[in-house]
Amino acid sequence: MRKIEIFDTTLRDGEQSPGVNLTIDEKIEIALQLERLGVTRMEVGFAAASPGEIRAIQEVAKRVKNTTVVSLSRSLEGDIDKSWEALKNAENACVHVFLATSPIHRQHKLQMTKEQVVEQAVAAVTYAKKYFSEIQFSCEDAARTEIDFLSEVVAAVVKAGAKVINLPDTVGYMTPVEYGNIFRQLRERVPGIENVKLSSHCHDDLGMAVANSLAAIEGGATQVECTVNGIGERAGNAALEEVALALDTRKGIYQAKTDIKLDEIARTSKLVSRLTGMFVPGNKAIVGANAFAHESGIHQDGVLKEITTYEIIRPETVGFKSNKLVMGKHSGRHAFKDKLEELGYRLEREQVNEAFVRFKDLCDRKKEVTDDDIVALLDSKILEM
Numbered sequence: 001m002r003k004i005e006i007f008d009t010t011l012r013d014g015e016q017s018p019g020v021n022l023t024i025d026e027k028i029e030i031a032l033q034l035e036r037l038g039v040t041r042m043e044v045g046f047a048a049a050s051p052g053e054i055r056a057i058q059e060v061a062k063r064v065k066n067t068t069v070v071s072l073s074r075s076l077e078g079d080i081d082k083s084w085e086a087l088k089n090a091e092n093a094c095v096h097v098f099l100a101t102s103p104i105h106r107q108h109k110l111q112m113t114k115e116q117v118v119e120q121a122v123a124a125v126t127y128a129k130k131y132f133s134e135i136q137f138s139c140e141d142a143a144r145t146e147i148d149f150l151s152e153v154v155a156a157v158v159k160a161g162a163k164v165i166n167l168p169d170t171v172g173y174m175t176p177v178e179y180g181n182i183f184r185q186l187r188e189r190v191p192g193i194e195n196v197k198l199s200s201h202c203h204d205d206l207g208m209a210v211a212n213s214l215a216a217i218e219g220g221a222t223q224v225e226c227t228v229n230g231i232g233e234r235a236g237n238a239a240l241e242e243v244a245l246a247l248d249t250r251k252g253i254y255q256a257k258t259d260i261k262l263d264e265i266a267r268t269s270k271l272v273s274r275l276t277g278m279f280v281p282g283n284k285a286i287v288g289a290n291a292f293a294h295e296s297g298i299h300q301d302g303v304l305k306e307i308t309t310y311e312i313i314r315p316e317t318v319g320f321k322s323n324k325l326v327m328g329k330h331s332g333r334h335a336f337k338d339k340l341e342e343l344g345y346r347l348e349r350e351q352v353n354e355a356f357v358r359f360k361d362l363c364d365r366k367k368e369v370t371d372d373d374i375v376a377l378l379d380s381k382i383l384e385m
């Protein structure tokens, strides 16, 4: 089994979700839970963003002992100085330096030539060595960068001392085959690449961030960057819980494992949702309210007979108490009888039949029938039958 390291960026790229602004105490609370969850690295912020951001990283760095704490920096000496100010007391620190490499960014954003980009990237990594032993370099918009030039930049920063090379799909433009191939090609083209970690960083603009992260692993990445609940800039980042469960559930395919404590996932998801104010949709994979709920009678009957008919992951695996059989118009007699027993009613077949007719009638008037509604159906006429 290959080991895949999880680099969590909930507190940096996740906080870039419009409307999210975490206080220092909130960052600390999430950071301590991320440490419990077992992430390898956590990016806590972008030190140059504000004095408060430096303080937040410093406070997290004081408390987190088993996880590497990361600060993002542009390829500028001033940013790297601020990351050092934020991280100098961390037990394990990493600076994450980035510079855009794609033609679109070079021409319109940076107005720099290829030579200038290589020069600035190398200078930044060289400068960061003054403070940090662990330096990660990201080629921003790597996915839309010419492969020859991407190889050139990566070769130069590896030579300068970067220990982790991150290849972001900054705008979520890739398909899995394309993104996986970038990793394969770099491994063939860049001398010394076997001595550094390769990392994926995917955005979800086309809904493929998790699929692309998994393709990167197949292409040779050993680190995946992601966020809890998939929050992040625009459509968000690859969802940590989805990557972890895909690797665990399909280990036969990926032959890879992470250090994530899967049963901490539900708690982490709820904490991040509460503190960021980012609501988790009901149908969200792994952590949505409906991820382990069964509504149709056919599914409920199947699950009651043998759970694996309609569940590929046990809710307990990710820290939820149990699955849910939701009572509604699609529910069948089997689930209804089971529900009556759960509520303490062991009824004769005739009584169940009568109650079931009333239940179906109620379902046509009400979307979800609660336990109290079901108890209310059981009047003396049924109970004394």
Ligand code: KIV
Binding pocket: 013, 098, 138, 139, 140, 141, 166, 168, 169, 170, 171, 201, 203
């Ligand atoms: O999406 C991106 O390219 C980023 C980099 C700063 C790593 O978040």
Ligand code: ZN
Binding pocket: 013, 168, 170, 201, 203, 233
């Ligand atoms: Zn990003």
